Amino acid sequence: MRPKPVQATGPGARPADFPSLAEARAWLDGHVNLEATAGDVDGLTIAPMRELLAALGDPQADYPAVHITGTNGKGSVAALIAALAGAWGMSVGVYSSPHVERINERMTVGGDPIDDAELAELLGHLRLVEDHLVAGGGPRPSWFELVTAAALRWFADAAVDLAVVEVGKLGRYDATNVVNSEVAVITNIGRDHTDGRPGWEEEVMGEKAGILHPGATAVLGPMDSDLVAIAAEESPGELLVAGRQFELEEDRPAVGGRLITVRTPRARYDDVYVSLFGAHQGQNAATAIAAFESLVDQELDESVLGAMGDVAVPARFEVVSRQPLVVIDGAHNPDGLAAASATLADEFSVLGTVTWVVGMMSDKDPDAMLGAMAASGARCDLVVGCAPDWPRALPAAEVVAAARGRGIDAEAVDDVAEAVERALALSTEEDAVIITGSLYTAGAARLHMTAANK
CATH class of the missing domain: 3.90.190.20 (Mur ligase, C-terminal domain)
Incomplete structure (x- = not known):
């Protein structure tokens, strides 16, 4: 259940509900949006995000999560894991960014985006919570923090079995790094949002490895051993690395996608059809298989793997x-x-x-x-x-x-x-x-x- 809304009182009191999503968006867009500006990452902390979620009843504690970061491939890996989880019988919430067409796309349950009315209601609730926190001397949340909080609250309201959560731009200090991650994925490390100076790969990995929490399984895509060592320093419960603990053995074009063969710690999966174009999607699929197999701690059967043949990711080739x-x-x-x-x-x-x-x-x-x-x-x-x-x-x-x-x-x-x-x-x-x-x-x-x- 959603916690009882904070009640605004006094001459400046406002009703919780927005009449429409358009008005809710106008309020939301009045906040600092680090997706739309370059932003300064110095001095970042997720403490305000934790305070915001505490005011919402800590919804992120109500379900396990798979947390995904990396320079490329996050959205595809998230969609593939969600497909596997759905075929397993789980109710799955997916949080991704940025959206392609509409903000509603950022949060889905069972593949369906949140509807306008419910999103407007969530944002109306968050407006009152923000007023309460700011009145108490707290900082004003950012655009991304508010949207992330809305998604995590909605997933709890929907009683999902699993949340698949994509990091925004960062890792350690990303607003999403509050989820109860049982598996954390780093797809790859590429030269994006960096100045390219010597040591940039290690610096980027150090930030992204911040989502690898003790006790959680860490799943890493292909990367050099020195970057794997940085991940290991975060002391995850288990470390699965592409080319070591799991491997994409075959990856070839097929009509409408790829056919892959993947070896994992529990099985070898032959000729799995993935309905996404591009050789890079073969590796994304292998990473998704390793991550989900680790989550359920079982070998996956053909009926579950078959879900990878029905995945569609907007704007990914x-x-x-x-x-x-x-x-x-x-x-x-x-x-x-x-x-x-x-x-x-x-x-x-x-x-x-x-x-x-x-x-x-x-x-x-x-x-x-x-x-x-x-x-x-x-x-x-x-x-x-x-x-x-x-x-x-x-x-x-x-x-x-x-x-x-x-x-x-x-x-x-x-x-x-x-x-x-x-x-x-x-x-x-x-x-x-x-x-x-x-x-x-x-x-x-x-x-x-x-x-x-x-």
């Missing part, structure tokens, strides 16, 4: 059209763009031209992003640079300048929807349009194509 081929992928760093590009080159035969619609954040190096694309072997006949409607968006002209600097034909169309229309207008049935660079770009494109019924 999502094919939305075939003639022309149109793919939406939220790759937001060089490693992600390299994976998307390799998937196109390896798994799709495009007879005509390939146009890339690219919009990214200002903390990205457009030359490095386009360089990763080129190194993959994927073709690029034209770049249409754009800028998603987000405070940290990189101007479209800078994307175009980087493309032209690499000898690629390019043009700027600032608005994402207009950029997509421009690319489609130039395409025939034998061509391909790849929309990428950021989940914000992917979300805007997805919304536009759904509205236009394309």
Whole structure:
């Protein structure tokens, strides 16, 4: 049950409920949003988040969690673990970020996002709790802290058996690092949100390893032994590392996805079908299998593994059209763009031209992003640079300048929807349009194509 709301009193008292989700969002958007600004990570603490949850009745204590961090692959691993858990018979809540189209997507139970009315109610409750905490001298919560608290409270109200929780940007000091994690996953360590100075990998790993709590199983994707040693310093209950305790033995393309063979401490799973494109998804699936197998402490049967053949993750090499081929992928760093590009080159035969619609954040190096694309072997006949409607968006002209600097034909169309229309207008049935660079770009494109019924 949801705890009794804190009652606002006095001349400034306000009702708990918002009349609509739009009004709740307006209130929420008045808070500091570290997803929309660069932010200063110095001096961060999760103590205010713990105080906020205590005022909500500590809902995170009501269910076990699988906690997931890493530079890339978090969303896919979360979706795959949730699918396995659902097939096992569990009621599963999933918390992910950022959303692709609507804020409701960030929290789902049984695959269904929270509805507008319930989310507005939760945010109304949080408004009263915030007023109470601030009146007592506490800090004002951030946008992400409030949304995370809403999700964790909703999962308790829904009485989920398991929460699968994706870290926002950090790890040790992320607002999500309050969950009751029985398994914690670090998918990989890549050069994102770093300055690239010597030792950056160890520094990033040190932050992400902060989600590995004593007693919990730690599951690590492929990484060097020195990074594994940093994880081990957190003293998790068990350490499972890709290539050691579990291994992706085979990973090959199949119609609509991959066929993989995975060895784990308990079994060898042959020819498991995964309905996601790209060789990187084979490793994500292996990591998900190892994590869920450890959670239930049993070998998984075919009926459970079969759930991996029905997983769909929006904006992760999502094919939305075939003639022309149109793919939406939220790759937001060089490693992600390299994976998307390799998937196109390896798994799709495009007879005509390939146009890339690219919009990214200002903390990205457009030359490095386009360089990763080129190194993959994927073709690029034209770049249409754009800028998603987000405070940290990189101007479209800078994307175009980087493309032209690499000898690629390019043009700027600032608005994402207009950029997509421009690319489609130039395409025939034998061509391909790849929309990428950021989940914000992917979300805007997805919304536009759904509205236009394309």
